Amino acid sequence: MPRLSEVIAALENLWPAERAESWDAVGTVVGDPEQQVTRVLFAVDPVQAIVDEAVELGADLLVTHHPLWLRGTTTVAASTFKGRVVHTLIKNDIALHVAHTNADTADPGVSDALAGALDLRVVRPLVPDPTDPGGRRGLGRVCELDHPLPLREFAARAAERLPATAQGIRVSGDPDAVVRTVAVSGGSGDSLFEQVRAAGVDAFLTADLRHHPASEAVHHSPLALLDAAHWATEWPWCELAAAQLDEISDRAGWDLRVHVSATVTDPWTAHAASSPTASPMGAPN
Numbered sequence: 001m002p003r004l005s006e007v008i009a010a011l012e013n014l015w016p017a018e019r020a021e022s023w024d025a026v027g028t029v030v031g032d033p034e035q036q037v038t039r040v041l042f043a044v045d046p047v048q049a050i051v052d053e054a055v056e057l058g059a060d061l062l063v064t065h066h067p068l069w070l071r072g073t074t075t076v077a078a079s080t081f082k083g084r085v086v087h088t089l090i091k092n093d094i095a096l097h098v099a100h101t102n103a104d105t106a107d108p109g110v111s112d113a114l115a116g117a118l119d120l121r122v123v124r125p126l127v128p129d130p131t132d133p134g135g136r137r138g139l140g141r142v143c144e145l146d147h148p149l150p151l152r153e154f155a156a157r158a159a160e161r162l163p164a165t166a167q168g169i170r171v172s173g174d175p176d177a178v179v180r181t182v183a184v185s186g187g188s189g190d191s192l193f194e195q196v197r198a199a200g201v202d203a204f205l206t207a208d209l210r211h212h213p214a215s216e217a218v219h220h221s222p223l224a225l226l227d228a229a230h231w232a233t234e235w236p237w238c239e240l241a242a243a244q245l246d247e248i249s250d251r252a253g254w255d256l257r258v259h260v261s262a263t264v265t266d267p268w269t270a271h272a273a274s275s276p277t278a279s280p281m282g283a284p285n
């Protein structure tokens with residue numbers, strides 16, 4: 001049975017902390033290096049529902065993609081949202097480890113998992129990491145479809161393959177336009193339009209696209225956009241990461257029990273479709 005420090009060393013080897021963005025807060029947030037680990041839970045968000053799930057499961061280690069804190073804090077009082085998370089973890093001897101932007105750019109990383117979920121063939125990173133001589137690490141991925149699909153069918157595939165959320169997939173573009181190449185980026189992707197345009201792809205699948213960058217992007221090119229829930233675009237990484245740790249555990253003879261949370265922590269819980277008869281003028285015509 002490994003100690004936490006041994007498991008963390010293996011995770012650090014997959015996603016070295018020094019490869020995280022300078023503004024990020026990755027690594028071990030809670031945990032005693034000497035504690036033993038038998039059960040690990042992977043999830044996107046370190047929120048109370050996930051921590052409660054870790055307690056229920058009897059996990060000793062929770063690994064999340066999103067950090068608990070990005071900025072300094074002066075309290076872990078249980079009366080605060082994040083303080084309650086810390087209290088629950090410590091009272092139940094559960095460690096918390098975060099792999100965020102260091103997992104985004106890893107090989108394989110968050111966008112490889114997203115591409116895999118959509119059955120896309122990864123060609124190269126969208127924004128290559130200049131420190132990687134192999135040219136495989138970096139943000140986002142440029143991908144190809146084995147068989148080109150009309151946008152409407154590719155969107156249907158994304159809706160079917162990504163975990164279900166209230167939002168589903170928002171689409172911009174001609175539904176009959178043929179999609180051969182796709183840029184994907186797990187999480188918020190609207191800072192990447194310049195690189196997406198330069199890649200010359202038919203479509204861009206990401207999350208959190210805002211009005212102005214999206215509007216500008218589609219008015220300057222025939223680029224199709226697919227906007228999924230942020231959580232849904234990053235969740236496939238949990239399965240990939242769990243499989244990676246499982247393999248390490250097998251090799252090391254650790255016999256870890258590795259789980260992936262299926263709890264939907266997307267903050268949006270419902271979607272009301274507009275009435276087809278509603279018009280900006282008020283009364284339907």
Ligand SMILES: [Zn+2]
Pocket residue numbers: 066186187188230234
């Ligand atoms: Zn994210």
